Amino acid sequence: MHDNGISKRVRxxxxxxCEKSRPLIPENMREWWFAYFKSHLNHYISVISHLxxxxxxxxxxxxxxxxxxxxxxxxxxxYKISCVDIxxxxxxxxxxxxxIKVYKADIETERLPFRxxxxxxxxxxxxxxxxxxxxIFALREVAxxxxxxxxxxxxxxxxxxxxxxxxxxxxxxxxxxxxxxEKLETFGHMGHIRLYSGKEVRRLLEYTGYTEIxxxxxxxxxxxxxxxxxxxxxxxxxKNLYFAAIRGNGKETLRxxxx
Numbered sequence: 001m002h003d004n005g006i007s008k009r010v011r012x013x014x015x016x017x018c019e020k021s022r023p024l025i026p027e028n029m030r031e032w033w034f035a036y037f038k039s040h041l042n043h044y045i046s047v048i049s050h051l052x053x054x055x056x057x058x059x060x061x062x063x064x065x066x067x068x069x070x071x072x073x074x075x076x077x078x079y080k081i082s083c084v085d086i087x088x089x090x091x092x093x094x095x096x097x098x099x100i101k102v103y104k105a106d107i108e109t110e111r112l113p114f115r116x117x118x119x120x121x122x123x124x125x126x127x128x129x130x131x132x133x134x135x136i137f138a139l140r141e142v143a144x145x146x147x148x149x150x151x152x153x154x155x156x157x158x159x160x161x162x163x164x165x166x167x168x169x170x171x172x173x174x175x176x177x178x179x180x181x182e183k184l185e186t187f188g189h190m191g192h193i194r195l196y197s198g199k200e201v202r203r204l205l206e207y208t209g210y211t212e213i214x215x216x217x218x219x220x221x222x223x224x225x226x227x228x229x230x231x232x233x234x235x236x237x238x239k240n241l242y243f244a245a246i247r248g249n250g251k252e253t254l255r256x257x258x259x
Contacts (some may be wrong), residue, residue: 024093046218054078058120064127087188108133117147125155132193139208146247210245
């Protein structure tokens with residue numbers, strides 16, 4: 001998927017899917033839905049690049065599937081996908097029109113509605129930073145429903161050198177705190193509550209039973225800062241961190257013990 005030609009085709013396909021879905025999005029969320037799509041398009045392409053082809057992927061779970069752009073693309077590409085979300089009824093028409101089953105669960109407090117070892121791959125992208133109760137519980141549950149030797153693909157926003165400079169000079173870099181909490185009322189889910197360093201994400205994955213953890217920078221560069229693209233360390237300015245890790249075999253790791 002890193003091939004530019006393939007990325008362009010995926011981009012075109014997803015743009016077409018989203019345009020067709022316009023009438024299915026609640027009117028009060030439509031503007032946000034399309035703005036989110038435009039700002040996360042490179043992120044979706046990055047996620048797809050971490051997946052094997054649909055025919056060799058096995059059962060796939062997407063955790064936290066709202067706003068559904070990636071979900072539509074995965075289903076259209078032929079992946080055998082199941083989804084879970086805290087309030088799937090928000091986009092009930094979208095799911096029904098595309099024959100996508102989305103299970104309802106609060107992943108921080110409720111067990112996932114699947115048997116142990118159901119999935120070969122779990123997508124946990126752009127979710128961790130929204131969790132405000134118990135992310136360790138959520139990751140343990142993801143480990144439980146992943147088959148031994150299966151994979152989690154997790155992404156979080158990257159704390160870039162620009163973010164670190166903002167913090168050093170006394171400015172906020174995580175967004176307006178009121179707006180992030182207000183999303184509970186306007187969108188039905190919490191906004192960003194905490195940004196994580198790569199070391200912290202790695203620690204969480206190790207603690208909840210994952211091994212062979214790999215991390216890379218991806219997604220878009222900051223807008224209106226073209227000069228960043230010529231820097232030798234430009235990867236650190238990319239918007240996202242992507243982790244791929246293997247679910248361990250030992251039962252003790254599923255209780256959250258450090259390996």
